Amino acid sequence: MWTFNLYKRPKINGAQLAAILPLAVVHTLGNLFTNMSLGKVAVSFTHTIKAMEPFFSVVLSAMFLGELPTLWVVASLVPIVGGVALASVTEASFNCAVLSRCASRCDYALVQDNKTTSDPLGAGFWTAMASNLTNQSRNVLSKKVMVNKEESMDNITLFSIITIMSLILLAPVAIFMEGVKFTPAYLQSAGLNVKEVVVRSLLAALCFHAYQQ
Incomplete structure (x- = not known):
């Protein structure tokens, strides 16, 4: 924003x-x-x-x-x-x-x-x-x-x-516990579409932040 x-x-x-x-x-x-x-x-x-x-x-x-x-x-x-x-x-x-x-x-x-x-x-x-x-x-x-x-x-700024x-x-903490598993190479090796993962992650983040607001 x-x-x-x-x-x-x-x-x-x-x-x-x-x-x-x-x-x-x-x-x-x-x-x-x-x-x-x-x-x-x-x-x-x-x-x-x-x-x-x-x-x-x-x-x-x-x-x-x-x-x-x-x-x-x-x-x-x-x-x-x-x-x-x-x-x-x-x-x-x-x-x-x-x-x-x-x-x-x-x-x-x-x-x-x-x-x-x-x-x-x-x-x-x-x-x-x-x-x-x-x-x-x-x-x-x-x-x-x-x-x-x-x-x-204000409330929006505070929550942001x-x-x-x-x-x-x-x-x-996540990197220490799980390791770096969000690199493009790792996602591809797991059979995932990198572009699709990125787009869905951004949409999920946007919706989650809007919901919390």
């Missing part, structure tokens, strides 16, 4: 970047936890759990901003929490009995008896919940560090800087 003058380029100083850095960290963790959950359980189940984001937003706003919800807001959260609880109990890849047994540190054989479940320890559930916590922490804390408008910082910082934070 800034390169093509689609949006005014902000003037950011070091103090502002230091204030935004914690937001970038929790933003990175939120996306990391989301993808970890998607890798453990069905996509539909992950997004069902993430439907509890409004609940986390209300709780965190009350804790950190002192914004107490109205009775109508609390009432609107009841079907959300109830629906997520029902989906969690009935989800085939999430076994509540196994999770409770593991949490109480019972015999290892209890886990072995339930190996038929795809996510016996509930990792997909807990990482989705962690994603809710981190993403809504980012949103709530953003209000606390929001710079005055006269200093050219958070995204860039998140890339800088996560790229070294």
